[in-house]
Amino acid sequence: MYSPYIVHIGSSCCGCGACAQRCVRGNLEFAGELAELKKDYVCVGCMACVKWCPTHALAVEPAKPVSTYLRAR
Ligand code: SF4
Ligand code: SF4
Numbered sequence: 001m002y003s004p005y006i007v008h009i010g011s012s013c014c015g016c017g018a019c020a021q022r023c024v025r026g027n028l029e030f031a032g033e034l035a036e037l038k039k040d041y042v043c044v045g046c047m048a049c050v051k052w053c054p055t056h057a058l059a060v061e062p063a064k065p066v067s068t069y070l071r072a073r
Contacts, residue, residue, distance in 0.1 A: 001040055001042050002042075002063075003041060003042045003043050003063060004042075004043070004044070004045065004062065004063055004064075005043035005044065005045040005060050005061065005062055005063060006043070006060070006061055006062075006063050007027065007037055007041065007043050007049070007058065007059070007060050008058065008059040008060075008061075009034075009035055009036070009037065009057055009058060010056075010057040010058070010059070011057070012055040012056065012057040013034045013035050013053075013055060013057040014034075014054070014055050014057075015030065015033045015034045015035065016054060016055075017030065017035075018049075018052040018053060018054065019035055019049035019052065019053055019058060020035060021052075022048045022049060022052050023048060023049050024044065024046055024048065025041070025042055025043065025044060026038070027041040027042070027043055027049075028041075028049065035057075043060060045060055045062070047060060
């Protein structure tokens with residue numbers, strides 16, 4: 001499935017689990033000790049994970065340039 005936003009998990013992740021608890025789409029999981037994105041995740045860009053991550057490990061960006069969405073309106 002197509003995700004309109006791309007999520008990046010940086011190396012500063014400490015595995016606290018805050019992102020997984022707050023993601024409205026359940027996009028994050030823990031296979032080991034650190035956060036991982038589920039296969040075929042669909043991010044809606046709500047930024048809850050970014051807001052609550054204590055180590056600023058997460059970044060969320062549009063999958064396409066914003067101008068692409070503006071042209072489509
Ligand atoms: S931005 Fe929102 S939907 Fe996307 S991964 Fe973070 S909490 Fe989940
Ligand atoms: S909230 Fe941040 S530090 Fe905590 S598990 Fe998620 S990415 Fe890692």
